[in-house]
Amino acid sequence: MRDYIDILLEALEERDREYLRWEYFMQSERAMEAMKALEKTFSHEQKELFQDYEDKQTALDDTARMTFARRAFLLAKEFYR
Numbered sequence: 001m002r003d004y005i006d007i008l009l010e011a012l013e014e015r016d017r018e019y020l021r022w023e024y025f026m027q028s029e030r031a032m033e034a035m036k037a038l039e040k041t042f043s044h045e046q047k048e049l050f051q052d053y054e055d056k057q058t059a060l061d062d063t064a065r066m067t068f069a070r071r072a073f074l075l076a077k078e079f080y081r
Contacts (some may be wrong), residue, residue: 005073009066 042050 005070009069
């Protein structure tokens with residue numbers, strides 16, 4: 001059986017565009033443009049190293065986000081008991 005918190009988090013992520021503000025999407029677009037400009041300056045080896053870094057950083061960010069969200073749900077659960 002799946003954890004109810006995981007189910008709630010997945011439901012929130014599926015609807016994230018409904019509650020993320022336009023500022024988020026503007027910043028995301030700027031970050032992507034900066035990344036494309038930076039990648040143009042990389043050698044093949046630098047691209048591989050940076051991709052490895054990005055993969056690890058994304059995994060770290062996902063873990064932190066999920067941990068924070070899980071703690072928020074558990075805290076809210078305690079408040080509403």
